[in-house]
Amino acid sequence: EKEKTLAMIKPDGLLGNYTERIKEVIVDYGFSILREITAQLDQDSASSFYAEHSSRSFFPSLINYMTSCKVLNWIFLRIFPMPKTKKIVAFVCVFQAFRQSFDSGPVLVMVLEKENAIADWRSLIGPTDACKAKITHPNSIRAMCGQDSEKNCVHGSDSLLSAQREISFFFEDVSSVTTHRYD
Numbered sequence: 001e002k003e004k005t006l007a008m009i010k011p012d013g014l015l016g017n018y019t020e021r022i023k024e025v026i027v028d029y030g031f032s033i034l035r036e037i038t039a040q041l042d043q044d045s046a047s048s049f050y051a052e053h054s055s056r057s058f059f060p061s062l063i064n065y066m067t068s069c070k071v072l073n074w075i076f077l078r079i080f081p082m083p084k085t086k087k088i089v090a091f092v093c094v095f096q097a098f099r100q101s102f103d104s105g106p107v108l109v110m111v112l113e114k115e116n117a118i119a120d121w122r123s124l125i126g127p128t129d130a131c132k133a134k135i136t137h138p139n140s141i142r143a144m145c146g147q148d149s150e151k152n153c154v155h156g157s158d159s160l161l162s163a164q165r166e167i168s169f170f171f172e173d174v175s176s177v178t179t180h181r182y183d
């Protein structure tokens with residue numbers, strides 16, 4: 001029985017040009033890439049995708065990392081009409097926004113299929129903290145491409161329920177997580 005899981009290459013993976021290398025690993029390990037889209041997550045969609053982490057201290061930072069900020073819109077809408085005194089504070093905020101825009105961007109979302117896809121993809125990507133992965137799982141994707149516990153390059157569903165939720169989050173027409181073989 002085949003299983004489907006949701007895999008995502010995060011902004012640091014796309015910006016670091018790891019996409020092709022990661023796809024080679026995916027195919028080498030026997031996964032089929034059933035569907036694939038590039039998505040630009042905004043605050044609302046990233047918050048709802050990661051809703052289960054909403055009470056964690058790293059949540060605001062995770063959402064910044066996963067979304068790309070519309071710096072110019074922000075400047076025009078918020079700062080242009082401000083009184084002079086507030087503009088200094090605003091300048092600092094804009095500086096932060098620019099910094100953030102360098103490590104955020106689109107994500108590449110894929111539906112992977114194979115037997116035991118959920119657990120196998122999780123073990124292939126390695127532990128959440130990419131620093132630790134470099135020591136304990138040196139052959140994992142996060143060891144190869146990730147930086148730390150947040151910028152860990154890839155995502156994988158952690159259970160059948162998550163896979164179901166996350167696949168339907170991005171793909172309306174891929175409904176069932178398991179498929180039966182008829183051969």
Ligand code: CMP
Pocket residue numbers: 053058062128149150151152154155156
């Ligand atoms: P992911 O597997 O996509 O699921 C939740 C994400 O939150 C995780 O990868 C990291 O990007 C981020 N994350 C998890 N733990 C931490 C942490 N301790 N500090 C910062 N970010 C984290």
